[in-house]
Amino acid sequence: AKSEGRGNFQFFSHAMNAATHERLLLESRLWQALEQGEFDLYLQPQVDLPSGTLVGAEALLRWRHPELGMVGPDRFVPIAEESGLILPLGEWVLQHAIGLLGRWQTLGLGHLRLAVNLSARQCQGKALLAQLDVLLAAAGVDPALLELEITESAAMQDPERSRALLQGLRARGIRVAIDDFGTGYSSLSYLKLFELDRIKIDRGFVKDIETDPNDAAIVSATIGLAHALGLDVIAEGVETVAQADFLKAHGCDEAQGYLFAPPMPAADFERAASAALDG
Numbered sequence: 001a002k003s004e005g006r007g008n009f010q011f012f013s014h015a016m017n018a019a020t021h022e023r024l025l026l027e028s029r030l031w032q033a034l035e036q037g038e039f040d041l042y043l044q045p046q047v048d049l050p051s052g053t054l055v056g057a058e059a060l061l062r063w064r065h066p067e068l069g070m071v072g073p074d075r076f077v078p079i080a081e082e083s084g085l086i087l088p089l090g091e092w093v094l095q096h097a098i099g100l101l102g103r104w105q106t107l108g109l110g111h112l113r114l115a116v117n118l119s120a121r122q123c124q125g126k127a128l129l130a131q132l133d134v135l136l137a138a139a140g141v142d143p144a145l146l147e148l149e150i151t152e153s154a155a156m157q158d159p160e161r162s163r164a165l166l167q168g169l170r171a172r173g174i175r176v177a178i179d180d181f182g183t184g185y186s187s188l189s190y191l192k193l194f195e196l197d198r199i200k201i202d203r204g205f206v207k208d209i210e211t212d213p214n215d216a217a218i219v220s221a222t223i224g225l226a227h228a229l230g231l232d233v234i235a236e237g238v239e240t241v242a243q244a245d246f247l248k249a250h251g252c253d254e255a256q257g258y259l260f261a262p263p264m265p266a267a268d269f270e271r272a273a274s275a276a277l278d279g
């Protein structure tokens with residue numbers, strides 16, 4: 001038994017590749033990171049396609065890791081989901097985002113909306129609606145300025161529960177968007193089940209819109225479907241003028257992507273938004 005144990009250990013130490021090492025490095029600091037204020041929200045502009053005007057932003061989480069530098073959410077959000085940290089972290093994100101909306105009222109930017117990503121666990125938990133009530137009231141923010149983005153797959157983990165949650169959000173005037181639309185391998189039946197404001201077309205469909213007739217067909221059909229259901233549409237990952245032109249020609253309401261601006265620190269966003277107002 002003793003030698004067997006040692007064999008297992010050797011197996012593990014060999015299997016401990018770079019990815020596992022990074023994971024441990026991230027996981028071991030994640031809880032501390034929240035206490036020490038290492039997280040930040042970057043903001044990516046969202047623009048009205050017909051007019052090109054700025055209408056709001058999506059808040060995207062960043063981690064200033066003391067050894068690894070700026071770490072993107074794809075590397076730590078899944079770990080936070082598994083460990084349960086996503087609940088306090090998600091609450092921090094909401095608090096920070098609603099704080100920004102409150103600040104914008106005083107900066108003359110009170111017309112701008114802010115979209116926040118929700119994790120699957122936040123959708124399943126019971127705390128979210130009460131948290132939002134407290135945070136919005138404390139900041140004196142109109143709930144209609146806040147949009148919550150929920151992926152198809154997160155919403156479909158427990159459709160009944162999600163239905164109740166989305167109804168609660170909409171009853172408060174908070175906007176709801178389905179994120180990464182079309183990537184969740186679920187049927188479209190949830191579009192009847194859920195109360196929604198809009199659909200967000202995934203970057204994966206936008207990327208090859210000019211060259212792939214299937215992607216072009218999917219995008220234009222999605223816009224048509226959304227509008228027929230009374231929903232708005234925003235496209236993410238718009239990088240070229242040709243993509244924006246296609247989306248505009250097919251009636252897409254809003255867009256977001258590197259063509260307009262990358263995610264940026266809140267202060268930069270506020271400066272750009274104020275400058276746009278001054279003309």
Ligand code: C2E
Pocket residue numbers: 044059060061072073074077093116117118119120179180203236237238239256257258259262263
């Ligand atoms: P997402 O919600 O689909 O966010 C869009 C991602 O596309 C962002 O990556 C954004 O920086 C990137 N992006 C924006 N424009 C372009 C473009 O024109 N081209 C390309 N190639 N990419 C573009 P990011 O910031 O790394 O976020 C990755 C994912 O992490 C997000 O995907 C979202 O699912 C998750 N996430 C971000 N912030 C939060 C958060 O506060 N809470 C939770 N639960 N998840 C978050």
Ligand code: CA
Pocket residue numbers: 058117149179
């Ligand atoms: Ca999103």
Ligand code: CA
Pocket residue numbers: 179180202203236
């Ligand atoms: Ca996406």
Ligand code: CA
Pocket residue numbers: 151179180
């Ligand atoms: Ca996503």
